[in-house]
Amino acid sequence: EAEVAQSPRYKITEKSQAVAFWCDPISGHATLYWYRQILGQGPELLVQFQDESVVDDSQLPKDRFSAERLKGVDSTLKIQPAELGDSAMYLCASSLGPDFVSYGYTFGSGTRLTVV
Amino acid sequence: LAKTTQPISMDSYEGQEVNITCSHNNIATNDYITWYQQFPSQGPRFIIQGYKTKVTNEVASLFIPADRKSSTLSLPRVSLSDTAVYYCLVGDVFTGTASKLTFGTGTRLQVTL
Numbered sequence: 001e002a003e004v005a006q007s008p009r010y011k012i013t014e015k016s017q018a019v020a021f022w023c024d025p026i027s028g029h030a031t032l033y034w035y036r037q038i039l040g041q042g043p044e045l046l047v048q049f050q051d052e053s054v055v056d057d058s059q060l061p062k063d064r065f066s067a068e069r070l071k072g073v074d075s076t077l078k079i080q081p082a083e084l085g086d087s088a089m090y091l092c093a094s095s096l097g098p099d100f101v102s103y104g105y106t107f108g109s110g111t112r113l114t115v116v
Numbered sequence: 117l118a119k120t121t122q123p124i125s126m127d128s129y130e131g132q133e134v135n136i137t138c139s140h141n142n143i144a145t146n147d148y149i150t151w152y153q154q155f156p157s158q159g160p161r162f163i164i165q166g167y168k169t170k171v172t173n174e175v176a177s178l179f180i181p182a183d184r185k186s187s188t189l190s191l192p193r194v195s196l197s198d199t200a201v202y203y204c205l206v207g208d209v210f211t212g213t214a215s216k217l218t219f220g221t222g223t224r225l226q227v228t229l
Contacts, residue, residue, distance in 0.1 A: 004159075042203055042219030090208065091159045100217060101148045101208065107159025 004108035006092050012114045013032035021111045025074070025094030031055075033105065034067055034077050035091040043091055049075065050098055056057040082115045089113075120204045125224040134191045136223050138204030141185045146208040149180060149187045151167045154222070163202075164189070191225075199227045 005024040013019045025032050030051050035043035046065065048056040051072035060067065064083070069075040079086055089112050093105040121139040126133045137219035140149070148167050164171055166178040166187070177190040192196055201224050207217040 040221070042222055044219070045217075058208075089157075093159065101165070104150070104162045104165070105160075107161065109158050112157070 002106070004092055004094050004106055006090075006111055008111055008115075009109065010112045012014035012116060013082050016081040016099055016113055018078065019082050019088050020078045021024065021092075021113075022070070023075045023077070023092030023108060025092070026106055028094055029094035029106075030072070031095045031098050031103075032069055032075050033093040033095075034075070035093065035107075036097075037089040037091055037110070046077070048098075055098065071094055079113075082113075084115050087113055087115045120206055120218075120220050122204055122220060122223045123203075124221065125226065127226050127228070128194055130195055130227055130229055131193050132196070134225060134227075136189045136191075136225070137186055137201055138205075138206075139186045140204070140206045142225050143184050143206055144208065147184075147206050148208065149178065149184075150205045150207075151176070151178065151189045152203045152205065152219070154203065160203060160219070171216060194225075194227045196227050196229070198225060202218070 007022050027090045031049050032049040034046040037043040047067045049069045052069050065079055067077045089110040091107055091110040093107045095103040095105050097103050150165040151163040153163050154160040164176045164178045165172055166180050168180050171178045179188040201222040203219045203222040205217050
């Protein structure tokens with residue numbers, strides 16, 4: 001079964017440092033999503049890409065977070081500077097297209113970020 | 117944006133049938149109902165999706181009454197490996213923006229012997 005690859009699996013960083021997460025979606029999946037999941041809560045959408053273009057980044061804290069998908073394949077999510085409140089699981093998901101009802105999402109295993 | 121309400125947690129014994137109900141009183145005409153399962157330290161995994169009446173697949177059934185203001189995920193004969201958090205999502209992304217879908221806090225199911 002095809003998987004969404006994410007790395008690193010775990011990351012510990014100090015407050016005010018920069019941190020980056022990488023996601024490789026399932027081959028052929030044009031739509032890519034980054035979610036943040038705080039412990040005990042459900043995932044919340046940060047950004048959605050369609051190919052290399054941002055479709056929705058309305059919930060991305062743009063003062064410190066950035067995301068790119070330069071060639072429309074893999075993607076990087078960056079936080080600079082990291083704050084204690086950024087400690088969370090960062091999940092990447094992909095789908096064939098933006099029509100969730102028809103395609104659904106496939107999630108990766110996530111990157112667990114701890115800011116100290 | 118349809119808001120969903122689920123029980124925070126449920127307990128069950130192995131071998132029993134488990135029913136998790138989700139309330140979505142302001143569901144819109146074009147909204148579908150989707151359930152995801154999440155194990156610790158993993159991403160959510162699709163279980164089942166429906167629009168009305170009953171949908172069944174190899175792992176679960178989804179019951180949706182005529183008014184569609186609630187839905188019930190039914191897991192037959194649960195095992196220890198079904199211990200997870202279950203999320204009910206209600207939404208329509210025909211417009212292409214996933215921010216219309218919200219996961220909520222989910223229902224934590226604990227299965228014991």
